[in-house]
Amino acid sequence: MTKSDCDKRIAILNAALELFSENGFHGTPMTLLADRANVGIGTIYRYFKNKEEVIVNLYRELKGESVAAMRENITKEMPIREQFINIFENLLKFYIANPQKFSFMEQYSYSPFINCAAKQQVCSAYAESLVNFFEYGKKHQVIKDLSTQLIFATANGQVVSLAKMHIAGEISLDDKIIRSAIETSWDALKR
Amino acid sequence: MTKSDCDKRIAILNAALELFSENGFHGTPMTLLADRANVGIGTIYRYFKNKEEVIVNLYRELKGESVAAMRENITKEMPIREQFINIFENLLKFYIANPQKFSFMEQYSYSPFINCAAKQQVCSAYAESLVNFFEYGKKHQVIKDLSTQLIFATANGQVVSLAKMHIAGEISLDDKIIRSAIETSWDALKR
Amino acid sequence: MTKSDCDKRIAILNAALELFSENGFHGTPMTLLADRANVGIGTIYRYFKNKEEVIVNLYRELKGESVAAMRENITKEMPIREQFINIFENLLKFYIANPQKFSFMEQYSYSPFINCAAKQQVCSAYAESLVNFFEYGKKHQVIKDLSTQLIFATANGQVVSLAKMHIAGEISLDDKIIRSAIETSWDALKR
Amino acid sequence: MTKSDCDKRIAILNAALELFSENGFHGTPMTLLADRANVGIGTIYRYFKNKEEVIVNLYRELKGESVAAMRENITKEMPIREQFINIFENLLKFYIANPQKFSFMEQYSYSPFINCAAKQQVCSAYAESLVNFFEYGKKHQVIKDLSTQLIFATANGQVVSLAKMHIAGEISLDDKIIRSAIETSWDALKR
DNA sequence: AATGAATGAGACTTCATTCAT
DNA sequence: TATGAATGAAGTCTCATTCAT
Numbered sequence: 001m002t003k004s005d006c007d008k009r010i011a012i013l014n015a016a017l018e019l020f021s022e023n024g025f026h027g028t029p030m031t032l033l034a035d036r037a038n039v040g041i042g043t044i045y046r047y048f049k050n051k052e053e054v055i056v057n058l059y060r061e062l063k064g065e066s067v068a069a070m071r072e073n074i075t076k077e078m079p080i081r082e083q084f085i086n087i088f089e090n091l092l093k094f095y096i097a098n099p100q101k102f103s104f105m106e107q108y109s110y111s112p113f114i115n116c117a118a119k120q121q122v123c124s125a126y127a128e129s130l131v132n133f134f135e136y137g138k139k140h141q142v143i144k145d146l147s148t149q150l151i152f153a154t155a156n157g158q159v160v161s162l163a164k165m166h167i168a169g170e171i172s173l174d175d176k177i178i179r180s181a182i183e184t185s186w187d188a189l190k191r
Numbered sequence: 192m193t194k195s196d197c198d199k200r201i202a203i204l205n206a207a208l209e210l211f212s213e214n215g216f217h218g219t220p221m222t223l224l225a226d227r228a229n230v231g232i233g234t235i236y237r238y239f240k241n242k243e244e245v246i247v248n249l250y251r252e253l254k255g256e257s258v259a260a261m262r263e264n265i266t267k268e269m270p271i272r273e274q275f276i277n278i279f280e281n282l283l284k285f286y287i288a289n290p291q292k293f294s295f296m297e298q299y300s301y302s303p304f305i306n307c308a309a310k311q312q313v314c315s316a317y318a319e320s321l322v323n324f325f326e327y328g329k330k331h332q333v334i335k336d337l338s339t340q341l342i343f344a345t346a347n348g349q350v351v352s353l354a355k356m357h358i359a360g361e362i363s364l365d366d367k368i369i370r371s372a373i374e375t376s377w378d379a380l381k382r
Numbered sequence: 383m384t385k386s387d388c389d390k391r392i393a394i395l396n397a398a399l400e401l402f403s404e405n406g407f408h409g410t411p412m413t414l415l416a417d418r419a420n421v422g423i424g425t426i427y428r429y430f431k432n433k434e435e436v437i438v439n440l441y442r443e444l445k446g447e448s449v450a451a452m453r454e455n456i457t458k459e460m461p462i463r464e465q466f467i468n469i470f471e472n473l474l475k476f477y478i479a480n481p482q483k484f485s486f487m488e489q490y491s492y493s494p495f496i497n498c499a500a501k502q503q504v505c506s507a508y509a510e511s512l513v514n515f516f517e518y519g520k521k522h523q524v525i526k527d528l529s530t531q532l533i534f535a536t537a538n539g540q541v542v543s544l545a546k547m548h549i550a551g552e553i554s555l556d557d558k559i560i561r562s563a564i565e566t567s568w569d570a571l572k573r
Numbered sequence: 574m575t576k577s578d579c580d581k582r583i584a585i586l587n588a589a590l591e592l593f594s595e596n597g598f599h600g601t602p603m604t605l606l607a608d609r610a611n612v613g614i615g616t617i618y619r620y621f622k623n624k625e626e627v628i629v630n631l632y633r634e635l636k637g638e639s640v641a642a643m644r645e646n647i648t649k650e651m652p653i654r655e656q657f658i659n660i661f662e663n664l665l666k667f668y669i670a671n672p673q674k675f676s677f678m679e680q681y682s683y684s685p686f687i688n689c690a691a692k693q694q695v696c697s698a699y700a701e702s703l704v705n706f707f708e709y710g711k712k713h714q715v716i717k718d719l720s721t722q723l724i725f726a727t728a729n730g731q732v733v734s735l736a737k738m739h740i741a742g743e744i745s746l747d748d749k750i751i752r753s754a755i756e757t758s759w760d761a762l763k764r
Numbered sequence: 765a766a767t768g769a770a771t772g773a774g775a776c777t778t779c780a781t782t783c784a785t
Numbered sequence: 786t787a788t789g790a791a792t793g794a795a796g797t798c799t800c801a802t803t804c805a806t
Contacts, residue, residue, distance in 0.1 A: 008787090024302060026217040029779055031789090040788035041781085051780065103301075109355075110298045111215060149362040150353070150372055154379075157352025161344040164300075171340040181341055188345075188379030199770090220796060231771040236798065390766090406684060408599040411800055413768090422767035424803085433801065485683075491737075492680045493597060531744040532735070532754055536761075539734025543726040546682075553722040563723055570727075570761030581791085602775060613792040618777070 009047045011037040016058050021100035024107060025055055059108050062101045067129055069094035080142045081186060083133065088159050088182045095163035096173060102163050127152065144191050151189055158185050200238045202228040207249050212291035215298060216246055250299045253292045258320060260285035271333045272377060274324065279350050279373045286354035287364060293354050318343065335382050342380055349376050391429045393419040398440050403482035406489060407437055441490045444483045449511060451476035462524045463568060465515065470541050470564045477545035478555060484545050509534065526573050533571055540567050582620045584610040589631050594673035597680060598628055632681045635674050640702060642667035653715045654759060656706065661732050661755045668736035669746060675736050700725065717764050724762055731758050 015037035019028040030051060034041040048054045070091045074083055095102040134151045137143030143151065162181055165171040173181075206228035210219040221242060225232040239245045261282045265274055286293040325342045328334030334342065353372055356362040364372075397419035401410040412433060416423040430436045452473045456465055477484040516533045519525030525533065544563060547553040555563075588610035592601040603624060607614040621627045643664045647656055668675040707724045710716030716724065735754055738744040746754075 030781080031779075042788050045781070046786075107301045110294070110301055144375065146371060146375065147362065147368070149356060150368065150375070153352040153356055153362065154349045154372070154375055157348035157350070158345045158379075159348070160352065161348025162341070165340060165344055171338070171344065177338070177341065180337060181345070184335065184337065184341070184345055184379045188349075188375045221798080233771050234769080237769070242797070413800075424767050427802070428765075489683045492676070492683055526757065528753060528757065529744065529750070531738060532750065532757070535734040535738055535744065536731045536754070536757055539730035539732070540727045540761075541730070542734065543730025544723070547722060547726055553720070553726065559720070559723065562719060563727070566717065566719065566723070566727055566761045570731075570757045615792050616790080619790070624776070
């Protein structure tokens with residue numbers, strides 16, 4: 001695949017992100033997507049089988065990005081508390097810095113029409129990182145002995161909720177508030 | 192005849208809940224909605240100006256229900272901790288007992304095409320209850336001195352996240368787990 | 383038929399005239415017609431078989447009125463020129479005084495969907511009066527020896543055209559101008 | 574390809590003329606229009622924003638044609654009387670030779686739902702030609718010193734009325750009768 | 765006799781997708 | 786390979802008419 005081939009594909013996904021996050025999947029006709037990406041509609045169908053494939057591929061891409069963001073500055077040698085705080089600070093900051101990506105991913109996660117298999121596949125890849133970390137924390141008796149899913153829900157739920165509110169303008173997050181939020185989350189889960 | 196008027200309207204909203212939660216707003220044509228409600232399509236338009244009005248009215252109705260559910264067995268005389276735990280247990284149990292309602296409300300909350308004014312209006316009515324409670328808890332120095340929004344995000348985010356996972360089959364909640372989850376949340380927010 | 387029966391029928395026709403002339407036949411739903419006439423929709427269908435019947439009946443009524451108006455102050459003893467001028471002055475003034483009636487009748491005369499039989503039947507009744515008069519004028523060698531239809535077209539065409547322009551605000555007619563217009567028409571047709 | 578682009582657009586307008594003149598605007602569903610034009614429905618919407626735009630564009634086109642027809646064989650050097658007779662003969666013959674075009678334009682001129690601005694804009698362009706001619710005739714004291722509007726109404730009204738009757742089968746016009754009709758009209762307006 | 769809630773055929777329009785260039 | 790004109794299935798909504806009250 002030449003460079004310029006990739007350029008088109010990326011242009012399409014970038015345009016898709018903009019438009020889907022603003023207008024939703026259903027509010028975004030393929031023609032508009034083509035216009036915004038500066039390609040012909042036919043071209044979209046060279047890179048993606050159909051509209052759903054655009055959505056799914058975009059989701060995959062973004063989920064990858066957010067996992068990468070989450071893992072920044074994390075080493076296994078760090079104290080578990082610090083890892084925890086860094087992980088969720090990373091995540092929340094990524095969401096806030098990329099409101100369109102956050103918006104799209106949440107929309108996607110509730111869209112019932114999307115192929116379930118695709119959803120699961122990508123989601124689990126995302127959760128895997130965290131699962132391992134929580135298991136590790138529990139084993140070392142630093143994190144409460146709750147089910148990993150429950151721990152995940154508690155920490156992740158707060159972060160998602162905060163990002164959503166921030167983007168909706170219902171709360172205004174800065175570094176200090178973010179830090180105190182994640183520390184609050186830690187209080188919930190520490191042993 | 193009042194009763195029969197209400198019957199049709201309610202039949203439509205019930206069908207809408209079923210179909211919207213399963214297939215999403217856009218996956219539910221008005222014809223299907225009419226069929227499921229055992230009503231002519233024209234009839235829907237006697238009760239609702241258009242599809243969006245069906246959605247908005249359903250949301251309003253359900254949000255009212257969930258606020259009512261949340262307030263059950265809560266009195267101002269109860270210890271604050273007990274109130275907190277009851278409130279969020281109520282909410283989580285309501286979501287789990289009514290997965291379609293939960294699904295629909297979350298979908299709605301992310302739908303970008305829905306009139307923003309309507310969204311805000313209903314949401315704020317919902318949040319008000321909690322806001323007052325959190326303010327009260329902070330004043331009595333039982334809840335951490337964090338912004339009310341942050342407190343809300345922490346407790347509500349966990350509950351939403353748990354409900355979502357439970358419905359997706361990613362976690363299985365029973366009364367005992369629910370209790371420990373909410374207690375975990377309390378650990379986050381207690382002073 | 384009791385008096386109150388007639389009242390409803392007339393209320394419907396009055397409302398129809400208002401609404402049809404403003405919004406056209408197709409721009410006027412039966413429900414709106416019922417509202418404006420202060421009757422139930424069902425009631426309209428007691429007095430008229432269907433929407434078309436409302437239109438046709440209204441047309442008949444109005445054509446009758448305009449023939450009556452045209453004939454005012456005309457006696458067979460008058461000079462032919464005076465009769466001519468009075469007839470078309472009457473007609474033009476009737477149109478101007480009743481723009482809704484004029485509008486409706488013209489609309490009707492061009493509506494292709496209306497039962498042709500009904501159209502002809504009523505139209506001819508209208509033309510009959512004039513035909514007799516023109517024949518008489520020709521016989522007495524006061525009016526040019528042209529086909530009656532052509533004479534009719536010339537005099538009537540001018541009046542219709544003037545009424546249309548007046549109502550559209552493209553010309554402003556007063557008694558003096560009306561008189562000179564009809565005299566102009568007479569110049570065309572006199573021998 | 575310019576040619577093929579125009580082909581579709583023209584096919585649609587041709588079909589529209591046929592169908593609108595036969596069945597009226599409201600009696601012509603877009604699906605039927607598409608069928609008659611041998612075009613998919615979607616294609617109509619590539620060339621016209623909506624049904625009204627089809628109507629307005631068709632009107633514009635036809636009004637242009639009729640102005641062109643009216644002007645044939647007219648030079649400023651001709652005697653005014655000859656110009657007058659040629660103009661209105663041209664117009665009447667154009668109407669008779671194109672009964673669908675005439676029908677459509679008259680229907681349009683009475684349709685209350687059509688955007689008024691568009692109507693005026695096109696109509697005035699049409700009238701302009703005549704206005705100039707009448708002013709010229711008045712200045713040279715060949716045409717009566719009546720308002721231009723009145724002159725227009727008189728000559729145009731007759732022609733429209735004749736065309737309408739001819740098409741309805743109420744009169745049968747040939748070249749000789751047409752000539753005598755327009756001469757009659759001239760008698761009305763000459764000084 | 766009068767009503768108006770209920771109906772559903774059918775109108776307009778959109779938009780995902782195809783395919784000839 | 787890239788394009789975008791063409792398509793028509795399918796969606797939303799209107800409105801003439803019916804019929805039980």
